[in-house]
Amino acid sequence: MTKKKTGDKKDAPKKEKLKFAFYWAASCGGCEIAVLDLDEKILDVVAAADILFWPVAIDTKYKDVEAMDDNYIDVCFFNGSIRTEEQESMAKLLRKKSKVLVAFGACAVNGGIPGLANIANRDEVFRVAYLDNPSTHNPKKIIPKTSVKVKEGTLTLPAFYDTVKSLHQVVDVDYYLPGCPPPTNLILDAVTAIVTNKLPPQGSVIAPLKSVCDECRFEKTEKRIKEIKRVYEVDKIEEKCLLEQGIICLGPATRGGCNARCLDANMPCTGCGGPTPNSCDQGAKMISALASILGIEGEEKMDDETVQKLIEDVRDVVGTFYKYTLPTSLIKRRIMD
Secondary structure, rough: OOOOOOOOOOOOOOOEEEHHHHHHHEOOOOHHHHHOOOOOHHHHHHHEEEEEEEOOOOOOOHHHHHHHOOHHHHEEOOOOOOEHHHHHHHHHHHHHEEEEEEOOOHHHOOOOOHHHHHHHHHHHHHHHHHOOEEEEEEOOOOOOEEEEEEOOOEEOOEEEEEEEOOHOOOOOOOEEEEOOOOHHHHHHHHHHHOOOOOOOOOEEEEHHOOOOOOOOOOEEOOOEEOOOOOOHHHHOOOEEHHHHHHHOHHHHEEOOOOOOOHHHHOOOOOOOOOOOOOOOOOHHHHHHHHHHHHHOOOOOHOHHHHHHHHHHHHHHHHHOOOOOOOHHHOOOOOOOO
């Protein structure tokens, strides 16, 4: 029996795996599920990187992150907006411990749906949630406090802020991965770019430089509309642009990369991809786009009744045009006394 010779050739050094972290702040958790939606491709992620911190999936503690050297984590995917003192603290800690910080999903990128709370303040939010709510039984009018003493000791909660902020309004962000949640193809593009060290310039949005309209299957013409409808008010969805059918669709003002999946299901784009490149305010751009196709000859010919009717047709202006981007829009929040 011939023995295998050793020492003739040195074994190639094993490539060190990357170190990833995931964190969930003010969001619904859909971004966490999107990672699992990679299906078998997640095995490629695990092969390329060790996940050091992922509270929703593995038992790691804040103290474990605090004990890490600065820049020990190669890439942190941070989803969710900043609503509380704890979330701000974790954003600053993970920024310090990470070489690359990715705003992962619409809430981290632009404030997301939680950012719609910026039309109110903390007191108004608490009043609706805990006091003036027909489904809440709270005879003692108790609302959350940052500290309360019980016989076992003192219980604490993080401070609840008046204003919801995006991640980059609190710490420096290296890359942005939009979507609610980010489509799996964009997640894979981001992970591949990280593993192969082919990331775009710092500060880039990891998504195509085009709008959802560019990916939409519906035919587009120059037809103008005279009324605005909701989806359920349309008897049959035709194979043409939803805007031309009177349905508000944020495709013209929204960055693509999702392959217009909502449109494939005959549902309008609601804007989760954030503003298109070179647009500073998604809502303002969409309002302008909508105004350009309304079948009115000129503002001087619009009587008060027509104007009022058009305004009333849009039932929720902020929720329609700033569903995901209010905290990063030009107005950012409602001015409170």
